[in-house]
Amino acid sequence: MIRPLQSGQRCEVWIASVTGESQLVYTTDDVLLEAPNWTLDGSSLVLNGDGKLRTLDVSSAELAEVPLSGVPDLNNDHVLAPDGTGILLSANDGHIYRALLDGGPAKRITDDYGAFHFLHGVSPDGSQLAYVGIEAGDFTQPGRLMTIASDGGATAAVDVGAGHCDGPEYSPDGKWLYLNTESFTSTPGHAQLARIQVDGGGFERLLESDTVDWFPHLSPDGQLATYIRFPSGTVGHPADLPVDVVLVPTVDWTTPLHTWPLFGGQGTLNVNSWSPDSTRFAYVAYPLDGYDTQPHTTKD
Structure with missing residues (x-):
């Protein structure tokens, strides 16, 4: 389903620095953009909007x-894809596709057996994909x-308990899959990293944590x-809530370096949005009229 902007709502694409600053690089009240990736050459962001794939030149x-x-x-x-020329896509028919970032025909990877496939990770060597089925x-x-x-071909399950999981993403060394899961608690929706x-x-x-934590993304x-922090009691990763984008060192996930409060949720940080040099990352906010949404960093 394609999600539109609400009346009085706008879409803002931000770039944050690991030192705590943030810069608004694009705003629109015409299309709801989601889930930025950063191209390998560092020049553009890749987002979806109105069911289409878009590129946003960071400079212009x-x-x-x-x-x-x-x-x-x-x-x-x-x-x-790790080579920087290809892109792996999830579509609203529940399947995963491969295409070139320059455009052209897309090829379906997953078979038609009824399951929905939500792609989140590609291994550093490009040989494997991790998704939620x-x-x-x-x-x-x-x-x-x-x-x-x-x-394509046969699929394999990785056991992370009975709770719902999402956002599986390979570590840069290819040894780990990072994700959020509800398997550590009996509280409905209480996702943890x-x-x-x-x-x-x-x-x-x-x-x-007492918050509902989603979508861990490691720098290259x-x-x-980074990850997105929803209020306690949230079920799923809904849109249009006060949330925090959180930056942590991977040696200690319990100690945030900086936090960016904003109005968003779904679409803000669903996929890895790190720049190739590990100094910046992108996220999307969806402010509504009358809501103070000027992102400001806090040092936790």
């Missing part, structure tokens, strides 16, 4: 549509951590990470 703030064919409307789960599109059931070869070795061992919680150098 020029937004352009990537001319894809053979793929249905997109959702906000897309990941750049929901059988037969039954969203009353918890999502499961799954992997598949990047050229975790990681598991790609072979299924070493499943561990990264921090214990592996030294820092």
Whole structure:
């Protein structure tokens, strides 16, 4: 489903520095943009909006549509291939596709067996994809951590407990999958950050918090990470809430370096949005008229 902006709402694309500053680089009240990736050359962000893939030039703030064919409307789960020229896409038909970032025909990777596939991670060598699978599109059931070869074929499940999980993403060294999961609690919706070795061992919680924590994203150098923090009691990762984008050192996830409060949620930080040099990352805010949404960093 394509999500529009509400009446009196705008979409803002921000770039934050690891030193705590943030810069508004694009704003619009015409299209709801989501889930920025950063291109390998550091020149542009890749986002989805109105079911299409878009690029946003960081210097000129020029937004352009990537001319894809053979793929249905997109959702906000897309990941750049490690070579920087390809992109892996999740579409609203529940399947994963591969295309070139320059545009052209897209190729479907997943088979048509009824499950929905929500892509989040590609291994550093480009050979494997990590996604959340929901059988037969039954969203009353918890999502499961799954992997598949990047050229398709058989899928494999990775056991992270009975709770819903989301956002599985490979570490830069390819040894771990980072994710959020509800397997550590019996409280509905209480997602917490975790990681598991790609072979299924070493499943561990990264921090214990009262907030609902989603979408851990490691910087390319592996030294820092971002995630989005929802209010306690949130179920899922809904839109239009006061949330925080949080920056932490990966040696200690319990000690935030900086926090950016904003009005957003779904679409703000669904995929890895780090710059190639690990000094900046992008996120999206969706302020409403009458709501003080000027992002400001706080040092926790």
